[in-house]
Amino acid sequence: LAKTTQPISMDSYEGQEVNITCSHNNIATNDYITWYQQFPSQGPRFIIQGYKTKVTNEVASLFIPADRKSSTLSLPRVSLSDTAVYYCLVGGMTTDSWGKLQFGAGTQVVVTP
Amino acid sequence: DVKVTQSSRYLVKRTGEKVFLECVQDMDHENMFWYRQDPGLGLRLIYFSYDVKMKEKGDIPEGYSVSREKKERFSLILESASTNQTSMYLCASSLGGQGSYEQYFGPGTRLTVT
Numbered sequence: 001l002a003k004t005t006q007p008i009s010m011d012s013y014e015g016q017e018v019n020i021t022c023s024h025n026n027i028a029t030n031d032y033i034t035w036y037q038q039f040p041s042q043g044p045r046f047i048i049q050g051y052k053t054k055v056t057n058e059v060a061s062l063f064i065p066a067d068r069k070s071s072t073l074s075l076p077r078v079s080l081s082d083t084a085v086y087y088c089l090v091g092g093m094t095t096d097s098w099g100k101l102q103f104g105a106g107t108q109v110v111v112t113p
Numbered sequence: 114d115v116k117v118t119q120s121s122r123y124l125v126k127r128t129g130e131k132v133f134l135e136c137v138q139d140m141d142h143e144n145m146f147w148y149r150q151d152p153g154l155g156l157r158l159i160y161f162s163y164d165v166k167m168k169e170k171g172d173i174p175e176g177y178s179v180s181r182e183k184k185e186r187f188s189l190i191l192e193s194a195s196t197n198q199t200s201m202y203l204c205a206s207s208l209g210g211q212g213s214y215e216q217y218f219g220p221g222t223r224l225t226v227t
Contacts, residue, residue, distance in 0.1 A: 034214055043117070043203050043218025044156070087155060093214060095144075095163045099171055103148075103156040 004088050004104035011110050018075040020107050022088030025069050030097065033064060033071045034089040038106070044087055048073070078111045085109070116140070117219035119204055125225045132191040134222050136204030143209025145187035146171075146216065147179060150201040162187055163209065194226045 005023040012018045024033070032051050036044035048055055050062040050071070061074040075082055088104040091097060120135035138145065144163050148156040148171075158171030160179040168179050176198060180188045187206075191198055201223050205216040 032214060036216075041220065043205070043220055044216075045218070046215040049214055091214075095161075095169070098161050098163075099158070099169055101158050101171065105153055105155040 004090050004102050006088055006104040006107045008105070009108040009110070011112070012078055014079055014111055014113055015077050018078050018082070018109055020073045020086055020109070021070055022073070022104055023070045024088070024090045027068050027090055028092065030092040030094070031090050032093060033062065035060070035062065035073045036087045036089065038085045038087065080111050080113065083109060083111045117204055117206055117217050119219040119222050121222050122220065123223050125227065126194050127227055128195060130194050132194045132224065134189040134202055134224070136187045136189070136219055137185055138206040138217070139185065140206065140217070141184065142206035143184070144207045145181065146205040147187065147189045148203045148205065149173070150203055150221070156203065159189065196226050198224065199226045200224060
């Protein structure tokens with residue numbers, strides 16, 4: 001069972017890069033790492049997903065070291081609208097592993113001018 | 114645009130009542146999930162379903178049951194609500210098959226049991 005650990009909160013200024021690390025020491029061979037963003041009064045929204053090395057899309061990058069025991073979500077040049085809670089999710093791709101899906105407790109990111 | 118709707122945004126029930134939380138998705142997704150969200154604990158999976166009439170337990174199924182009679186609808190049932198089930202409940206759906214991991218969430222139902 002890949003228990004995940006994230007920092008509770010992080011503060012940043014507009015225009016800076018924010019890096020949030022999630023620890024998942026017991027990650028299984030078939031597990032993927034997914035990150036979600038959640039604003040108040042809304043459900044989480046998918047940001048990015050990866051298995052190893054680096055993944056980049058239009059909003060974020062995900063860095064996964066070779067041992068896969070941690071992962072880092074990188075938000076480049078944050079703006080006030082990036083203030084949200086960010087969740088790390090570790091789990092397998094097949095339905096027989098979904099019962100063990102583990103979200104982290106979430107990291108509150110606050111961006112100030 | 115994928116839309117996941119939940120029957121109520123806020124619900125107040127008494128201890129011992131039977132509670133139904135309904136979730137509907139409009140994108141023909143095979144997979145549906147129910148989570149509860151509590152401060153400091155993140156999201157915890159209660160049940161999921163990968164096909165009509167199929168259901169599987171998640172991390173915390175005790176005190177809950179589910180029903181999926183139609184592909185687009187997934188119901189969470191609290192047979193006898195208790196105060197420790199006061200929480201935010203989130204429904205999600207995703208495409209079927211391996212590699213389909215992007216879950217689309219509804220806005221949530223905040224349930225208070227008194």
